[in-house]
Amino acid sequence: MGVKDTTAVPVINKKASINRQTIAPKIASGHGLDVDDHKVTVGQSFSQNAKMTMRNVNVFYGDKQAIYDVNIDIAKNEVMAMIGPSGCGKSTFLRTLNRMNDTVEGCRVEGDILMDGENLYAPKLDVVELRARVGMVFQKPNPFPKSIYDNVAYGPKIHGLADTRVDLDEIVESSLRKASLWEEVKERLHQPGTGLSGGQQQRLCIARAIAVSPEIILMDEPCSALDPIATAKIEELIEELSQNFTIAIVTHSMQQAARVSHRTAYFHLGKLIEVNPTEQVFTMPEHPLTEAYITGRFG
C-alpha cells in the first residue's frame, strides 16, 4: 500500500454549498429608486451629426407638465427608439417633433426643437410643409378610403412633387418598393387600400409617408396592431429605410427597440433618464431605472 502523507490536509468544508446559501444576499424589496432624484440624463444624448436637436424641452397639457427639460440629439440616418412605461411622455415627445401637439387643446411646448438648425416652432414656419419633411406612421394603420395608388399619390400631388402622370407613377412605384409592398400590390393598385391586410396597410402607410421624401419618419408603436410576421417585415423595412431617412420610433416592445434601433432613449414620468447605444442599454444600462424597466421590475 502507499505511504501516507502525515502532514495536515486541507480543511474540509462538508457543508460548503449550504453555507453559501446563507451568505447569498437577499435583496430588500423594491428597486429603491426615486425619479424625483433624477437631474441629468445619463449616457450619450448628443451627436456630432445631429438632424434633430432638442434643448430644454418642456411640454405641458394645461397645468400638467408632461415632459421635463429634455435635451437630446437625433443623428442623421439614425434609428432612435423611445421606450418607457405608459404615461412616461415618449409619445408626447415624439409628437412635438412634427408639431402634432398643436391641435391638442391646452398643449404648450417650451424650449428649442431644431431640425438642421431651423426652429420647428418658429411662428413663420409652414406646418403643412413641416409635416412633409417629418412623416409619421401611427399605431393603427390608417390608409385613406381610397385606392392603393391614390393613398401614395396624395401627398406628392398636394405638395406639387410630380409634374406629370409619369412622374407620379414613378413616385408611387418607388415608394411602394421602398416600403416592400410593390410586389404584393402591383396588380391591384386601383383597389381600395382598406382591403389590404393589417401588415400591408401599415406598409402602405409607410409608403404614403415616404412618398413626399421626408427627412425624418416618426413611428408611434407602428407594429402594436400587427402579427409577428407583419412586424418582422416592418422591422426589416426600418433597417432599410434608415439608409435614407432618420427614424424616431416609440415602441412598447423592448425586444423591438433592441432589434431595430441604434440608440435607445428611456423616459420615465416625463423625464429623459438615459440615452445610450442600444446594445449597451440592453446588456448593461447605465441608470438603475432603465435597468429596472427593461428587466421587467416596475410595479
Added chain:
Amino acid sequence: MTKMSFENHIMKQFDEELEEIRTRLMEMGGKVEQQLQNAVLAIGQADSKLAEEVIVEERHVDAMEVDIDEACILIIARRQPAASDLRLVMMVTKAVNDLERIGDEAKKIANHAILLAEGGGSIKGYPEIRHIGTSVIKMLANALDAFARFDAEAAIRTIEEDKQIDLDYKTALREVVTYMMEDPRSISRAINILWVVRSLERIGDHAKNLCEQIVFVVKGKDIRHQ
C-alpha cells in the same frame, strides 16, 4: 450598478427561475469543491476508496451541468432576459462549463491518487501537491463565495491568487523533474505527480474564469484576457 437584485420582477415566476439557477449553480459549486478536496486528500492519505467516490461523483456533476444549462435555455426562450438578468443567465451557462471541467480535473486527480496509492513508494512530490492543492482549494472557495455574494471586488482579489498558483506550478515542475533525474526508477510515479499538479493548475484557471464571470455579472465589464 453594483447592487445586484434578481427579485422583484413583475413576473414572480421569473424571480424564482433566476433564483433557481443561481441556487443550483452554488450547489454544483459546492459539490465540485468537495470533489477537489477529496481528490487531494485521497492522494495525501493514499485512500483509494475516497478516490473512487470522487470518480463516481463526477457523473452527478455532469448531470447537474446539463440540467442547469437546460434551465438557462428555457429562461432565455421564455423570458428574453435583459441587462443584469441576461448577464446572470449567460454567466451561469459559462460557469457550469467551468465547474464541470473542474469536476473532470478532480476526477483525473482521483485516478492518479489510485495509481499512486497502488504503486506505493516515496512521498516525494506530495508536499508540492499539498501546497498547490491548498491554494487551489482556497481559490475555488473564494470564487464561489464571491459568486454567492455577487462581490466583484472579492472576485478580482481571487483572480490575483492564480498568479501565485502558476508560479508554484512551475516550481513544482522543476522539483519533480529533479526527482526524476535523481532516481530514474521513480519516473512513472513522478509523471503521475506531474499530472496531478497540472490538473490543480488548470483548476486554478477555471476558478479564475469563474471570477471573471462574476465581475461581468456585477459590473457589466468583460475583463477576460487583460
